[in-house]
Amino acid sequence: MRFAHVTSAASDDPRLAVVDDGRALPVAALFDGAPDDLQTLIEGGSDLLQRVRDAAAGATEWMPLDGLGFATAVNRPPVVLAVGLNYAAHSSELGLKADKAPTVFVLWPGSLTGHDATTSWPRSLSESVDYEAELGVVIGSPAKDVAEADALSYVWGYTVVNDITARDIQFSEAQWSRCKSFDGFTPTGPVVVTADEIDDPQDLHIWAVVDGQTVQDATTGQMIRSVATLVSHLSQSATLLPGTLISTGSPGGAGYSRDPQIFLRDRSTVTVGIDGIGSLTTHCRILG
Numbered sequence: 311m312r313f314a315h316v317t318s319a320a321s322d323d324p325r326l327a328v329v330d331d332g333r334a335l336p337v338a339a340l341f342d343g344a345p346d347d348l349q350t351l352i353e354g355g356s357d358l359l360q361r362v363r364d365a366a367a368g369a370t371e372w373m374p375l376d377g378l379g380f381a382t383a384v385n386r387p388p389v390v391l392a393v394g395l396n397y398a399a400h401s402s403e404l405g406l407k408a409d410k411a412p413t414v415f416v417l418w419p420g421s422l423t424g425h426d427a428t429t430s431w432p433r434s435l436s437e438s439v440d441y442e443a444e445l446g447v448v449i450g451s452p453a454k455d456v457a458e459a460d461a462l463s464y465v466w467g468y469t470v471v472n473d474i475t476a477r478d479i480q481f482s483e484a485q486w487s488r489c490k491s492f493d494g495f496t497p498t499g500p501v502v503v504t505a506d507e508i509d510d511p512q513d514l515h516i517w518a519v520v521d522g523q524t525v526q527d528a529t530t531g532q533m534i535r536s537v538a539t540l541v542s543h544l545s546q547s548a549t550l551l552p553g554t555l556i557s558t559g560s561p562g563g564a565g566y567s568r569d570p571q572i573f574l575r576d577r578s579t580v581t582v583g584i585d586g587i588g589s590l591t592t593h594c595r596i597l598g
Contacts, residue, residue: 311363312501312588313337313348313467315424317379324381326351328362329501333372340365348502349386349553352450352466359504380425383469383499384448388551390417390496391544392444392473394486396534396559400442403567412535412543417473417557418491422498423592429474429494430595436476436489439574439594442560443518443526443582445511446471447537448502453550461541464550467502468511470590471557472518472582474574477566497592498555508586511537515585516561521578525568528561530584 315324316334326347327334338346340362345351351358384390394413395404423429431439450466473496479489490496508514511530518526535543540558544550565572574580576596583589 311366311504311507313351314383314499314501315347315381315385317381319377324385328366329375332375334375334378335366335369335372337362339371340369347385348383352448352552355451380500382422382424382497383502384422384446384553384555387419387553387555390419390422390555390557392417392486392490392557393535393540393559397528397532397561398534399528399532399562400560400564403562403564412540414544415486415490417487417496420493421491421496423494424497425500425590426593427494427497428593428595429497430597431476431492433596433598435492436478437573437596438477438566440475440477440565441518441520441525441574441580441582442473442475442564443516443584444471444473444557444560445514445516445530445537445584446498447511447541447556447558449541449550449554449556450505450552452552453541453545456542456545458538458542461538461545462505462511464541465505465537466552467504468508468587469498469502469555470582470584470587472497472580472590472592473557473560474592477573496557497590499590500588503587514587516583518563518580518582520565520572520574520580523572525565525572526561526563526582528563530558532561533559
């Protein structure tokens, strides 16, 4: 199944909806006590998800997606963990070494935003803002000391993430959280696809287009560390709670490394996508 948080002209309050074939089905309408956001659905476990599946199968309250907006696909995550330098081409183009252990940092919750949203930042803070198409992994059950062979069973679903980055700040500070956590710098969505819809998370086409130009074109099979490896590794030091979002790294093709460089400009449009999940568009405005 595919889930999104949708908004309408009548209300900006996001509602959890099942999305299918150009239609949206509000989950709250399916039965009394139905979850109104993704985090509640995930915390309800497999029984609640199955109840939603069963109710949606016979539902008639579908509405067209046309005219609806999208909030962040992942809401209220316990934490957003991002993995850097997880594709050899990307670490090489940035001139950074991919260490034996993953580079992990936290993204601030205010950076989350949705599909087709406008992200803005002051020119005084950065004129070197870059894009990064990434596979997002959503944890479904508490994961602690998980073996790599079992790790994918803890994954609830997958989404698309654009890990927008202020490169000048990234290379001037030791920690990467701030340069990637401006308000709106972590678009997710439009949907979260349940794990049963993805046969192999290491066999997905991932890409990015900036102002009509394809700038990233790769597969998740090029990850240095697979989704299973990352979940297992991260679970050794702390329990990964349901709803945790892991952004698994970007392939090569970053704008910083191009000649000439390509950065997100005022009124730029960037779309990142993963086949089998969807495409995620962000509109850019530079203030000042």
